[in-house]
Amino acid sequence: MPEPSTTAVRQTPSGVIHDIGYQRYEGPRLGRRQVFGALYLHGLRTAFGFGRSAKAKIFPWLVVGIVSLVAVALAAIRSQIGEPVATYAQFADAMSWLVIFFVAVVAPELVSRDLRSGVLPLYFSRPLPRSDYALAKLLALSTSLWLLLGGPQLLMFLGAAFTTKQGMRGVWNELLDLLPGLLYAGLWAVVFASVGLLVASLTGKRAFAAGGVVAVFLMTTPIVGVLSILPSRAANELAGLASPSTLVQGVGIWSLGDLLVEGDPGEMTIGGFGPLYALAAVLLVAGATALLLARYRKVAS
Amino acid sequence: MTLIATQSLTKTYGGRVTALADLTVAVEPGIIGLVGANGAGKSTLIKILLGLIAPTSGVVSVLGIDPTADPAAVRNRVGYMPEHDCLPPDLSAAELVTHLGRMSGLPRTAARERASEALRHVGLYEERYRPVGGYSTGMKQRVKLAQALVHDPDLLLLDEPTNGLDPAGRDAMLALVHRIGTEFGISVLVCSHLLGEVERICDTLIAIDGGRLLRADNISAMTTATDVLAVEVSEGTEELAARLAELKLPVARDGRLLLVPLADDGTYDLILGAVAELDLPLHRLDQRRHRVAELFATRELAHA
Structure with missing residues (x-):
């Protein structure tokens, strides 16, 4: 019988491990807030493909390119004809389908990839609480969506500010138009990020997650369509509640009024249900976030 | 701590x-x-x-x-x-x-x-x-x-x-x-x-x-408490076993090996003396530690 020796231990393969000695770490250890910030920034970089392969950069930057191009074109046309083609809020509405596709690509990139590779136990065995992980990702996605809409709005503003014929007063007026537009973009960002991230967090398969996100946002539109042609005025006015996109637009119509729908009330009417739309939007974001946190309390334990 | x-x-x-x-x-x-x-x-x-x-x-x-x-x-x-x-x-x-x-x-x-x-x-x-x-x-x-x-x-x-x-x-x-x-x-x-x-x-x-x-x-x-000496001779295993038994050493057989519990260094001397006395060709004499596995063997069998 062989001696239960430690030969294997002693025969350390010399070319593999060079011993320069292990050094203990005596430096500072950051607290929960800084770790949360690091994860948030990491998520934001991931959203735009930074620190990722070239393939991962294609789609986000394609979308960024398109929305920027549209913004520049709008600014150029405006400087020629002298009056705005679309308000800042209308621009955000017009870009909504691009936002949906951006969410469909980026949300799975942020959460499904981690589920798929099984890396979550490596996060959760560190001091960072599970809820911080989910919230940092949510915040990163919201910020990236807001930048996606807000950045081009800023381009439009710069175009308008430099070509205005009313001097500083014109710039000031333009700024007063821009700020509600940025807030409206923030609403788009928060609603789409919370719903999109929740859907993506349910599966580790990126294709399923992307399909799921698109389905939730686009498949609900026919319901709105059906409700809005029913022979009941209340049903028509409440129809927008059925889909996230029209819900956001409803809140916009209520809060921004003519910044979104100039003169012509358009196809969508919300009647006096504006506050209901706002409440529904708040509940949707809060509910989706709560479900996301519940999901991460359970997953990978 | x-x-x-x-x-x-x-x-x-x-x-x-x-x-x-x-x-x-x-x-x-x-x-x-x-x-x-x-x-x-x-x-x-x-x-x-x-x-x-x-x-x-x-x-x-x-x-x-x-x-x-x-x-x-x-x-x-x-x-x-x-x-x-x-x-x-x-x-x-x-x-x-x-x-x-x-x-x-x-x-x-x-x-x-x-x-x-x-x-x-x-x-x-x-x-x-x-x-x-x-x-x-x-x-x-x-x-x-x-x-x-x-x-x-x-x-x-x-x-x-x-x-x-x-x-x-x-x-x-x-x-x-x-x-x-x-x-x-x-x-x-x-x-x-x-x-x-x-x-x-x-x-x-x-x-x-x-x-x-x-x-x-x-x-x-x-492991230390249960150390044993393993003795192997090319021939005359029986004679050696009998001789060691006379010396009041509790000998156990394990195939061609004789196992003797190691009490102290004197055990070595006793065994070497016996081998020399009988003029047997000593093949090996080494200290054998119990594999830890043996400590669990009975329990593991019970659950098998």
Whole structure:
């Protein structure tokens, strides 16, 4: 019988491990807030493909390119004809389908990839609480969506500010138009990020997650369509509640009024249900976030 | 200081499946082997130590901290290497370990430095800039170990670190774990279902089966007390056995070997004297330590 020796231990393969000695770490250890910030920034970089392969950069930057191009074109046309083609809020509405596709690509990139590779136990065995992980990702996605809409709005503003014929007063007026537009973009960002991230967090398969996100946002539109042609005025006015996109637009119509729908009330009417739309939007974001946190309390334990 | 202490630790899932039953154990810093068959409750114990799951009842403390009360404080000082695959294939080892270092609270530059140090200590050099997806199993295991080391923990919890490795890879991994435990000054809890593997590198051994403690003790305490001398002669084994029996030595036969319990150095002299007296060709005479496995043999049989 062989001696239960430690030969294997002693025969350390010399070319593999060079011993320069292990050094203990005596430096500072950051607290929960800084770790949360690091994860948030990491998520934001991931959203735009930074620190990722070239393939991962294609789609986000394609979308960024398109929305920027549209913004520049709008600014150029405006400087020629002298009056705005679309308000800042209308621009955000017009870009909504691009936002949906951006969410469909980026949300799975942020959460499904981690589920798929099984890396979550490596996060959760560190001091960072599970809820911080989910919230940092949510915040990163919201910020990236807001930048996606807000950045081009800023381009439009710069175009308008430099070509205005009313001097500083014109710039000031333009700024007063821009700020509600940025807030409206923030609403788009928060609603789409919370719903999109929740859907993506349910599966580790990126294709399923992307399909799921698109389905939730686009498949609900026919319901709105059906409700809005029913022979009941209340049903028509409440129809927008059925889909996230029209819900956001409803809140916009209520809060921004003519910044979104100039003169012509358009196809969508919300009647006096504006506050209901706002409440529904708040509940949707809060509910989706709560479900996301519940999901991460359970997953990978 | 006691490294890990549990008192009547019990974990049941849904009130029906018992993963741990009344486990009471206390171990000192060093390299600790946690041995048990698959499903014995090893991973459950590790998750309780990390504060990832709460015990149904009982008390637990890691590095003097209660993980159920303050999991963040425990996790700050503990590194965990999971059993299963947990590496994103499209990141490089350097990126992943740096990121996880930051998640442990290291500042940006410190995380980068510590990541390359940790990867160097586990034996990954130029390849650390390649995507992990192209790594061999052995290299992946090393990355998993490096990410557990990056924040300089006081205790490493390694869940089946030799899983999926070939014999050479196993030896290299065990050598690495042994080095971490002895030279780095970091205590290590190594989980394995292979007793023969961990007993080579451990100071302390905890054996559990079906969630119950079989035995927890120092390796030395388990083995030295039962040392025997193995004597082999080319011929005349019977005569020698009879002669030794006359000398009041309790001889046992094991094939061509004669086993004599080692009382003190005098036992050597008695045996050598007997062999010389009978003029037998002595083949070998060596001290044989009991394999730790033998200490559990009866219990394991009982459960087989």
